[in-house]
Amino acid sequence: MIAGNDWTENVIEIRGLTRQFGAKRALDNVSFAVPRGVVFGLVGANGAGKTTLIRHVLGLLKAQTGSVRVFGLDPVADPVGVLSRVGYLSEEGDLPGWMRVDELLRYMRAFYPKWDENYAQDLRRQFALDPAQKVKNLSKGQRARAGLLVALAYRPELLLLDEPSSGLDPIVRRDILGAIVRTIADEGRTVLFSSHLLEEVERVSDCVAMLKGGRIVFAGELDDVKQSHHRLTLRFDDERQLPPALDGALSWEGRGCEWTALASGRLDDLLLASSAIGAEVVEQQPLSLDEIFLAQVGTQSASAEGSPS
Amino acid sequence: MQLRISPQDAVPIYLQIVNQVKYLVASGRLAPDEDLPPIRALAEQLVINPNTVARAYRELEQAGIVVKKRTTGTYVSGAVSPLARRQRLKIVAERIDALLAEARQLNIDTETLIDLVHERDEAMQAPALRDK
Secondary structure, three states: OOOOOOOOOEEEEEEEEEEEEOOEEEEEEEEEEEEOOOEEEEEEOOOOOHHHHHHHHOOOOOOOEEEEEEOOEOOOOOHHHHHOOEEEEOOOOOOOOOOEHHHHHHHHHHHOOOOOHHHHHHHHHHOOOOOOOEHHHOOHHHHHHHHHHHHHOOOOOEEEEEOOOOOOOHHHHHHHHHHHHHHHHOOOOEEEEEOOOHHHHHHHOOEEEEEEOOEEEEEEEHHHHHHOEEEEEEEEEEEEOOOOOOOOEEEEEEEEEEEEEEEEOOHHHHHHHHHHOOOEEEEEEEOOHHHHHHHHHOOHHHHHHHOOO | OOOOOOOOOOOOHHHHHHHHHHHHHHOOOOOOOOEOOOHHHHHHHHOOOHHHHHHHHHHHHHOOOEEEEOOOEEEEOOOOHHHHHHHHHHHHHHHHHHHHHHHHHOOOOHHHHHHHHHHHHHHHHHHHHHHO
């Protein structure tokens, strides 16, 4: 529970969203909501559907099935109503390379009535961006900072970051995380960002959703997600050739009498289930998001083997 | 106030803050009536979500470690002695629980463990006595 936020109001609401690209189902019945005032982290392997999802939120893709609402509006039907309140930074940046930094700022300013020139100049100095430099001549890190500046300077209600840290050095990554922190520190603003740097997601997110093959594996508050995944080491009286069958087990390691599972579910239930199959739980530990991710994403075959029941 | 956060630790970040502030207060590095950084400043310093810092401060307030004054910020509670002692005991109790669990796993009974604690205590005091 995060007090001080109005959980009744969702900035983004996605219901039953399915998207097909030819034979490939990029999104499969995706539903989740992003409440106002939270940082929402979107994780998943490459090709899991993160970018496709974000493009729906931006109204760049129209929902084939299901619905997408941003500020209660349909981003395809009302692009101005939505995009004027959204700051967006993608992995590529998509900035016009031929412009100088000062020209870029002037150009962007024309689009956004709420552009805050003082804030823009503060950020430009803080990021050490040379106004006379052409965008295409900026380093990758400086280009990312320029993109971030442009996404922040009109103080959008919703900041959308698609893999913002990808391929950047730790200092630029810190700037981006700092921007997320400052954005959320301003009352009533919301951040949705995708990343496969799970340490970053863990650091700043209130809520996370994990996508796998276009489906939501889980979505919820980060603390709840962490509390519903465990590493359990089970000891049996007899030696076993195959991993035991335990409800909730995602993957197994071990041999003989001792087997270790990465499992999802309530700890009480898992302990009960363990004793029901005649095992003593000799060790149990919580998991980091990284471990949860690996357990959930690398499981297609393991879960089939792991729960023959 | 110097805190260290490891996001990948299984302990939630808000709890890491709570525990570390408790240590700082219990060890006297944060004195009664000393102020804690504003939520936003600490969030920016640690590069973590301000909601997380707010939650940690709420927990600390509920535990009586800090008090919130409406306009001026968050301070270490002035009522130190009984609370701080209880807090100190609680911190030690948590460590003892972990120790007991490990000892049990290694098949060391409680009597042996207590003897060992005394032995280590003497070993630790010896150099300190020499220094005097």
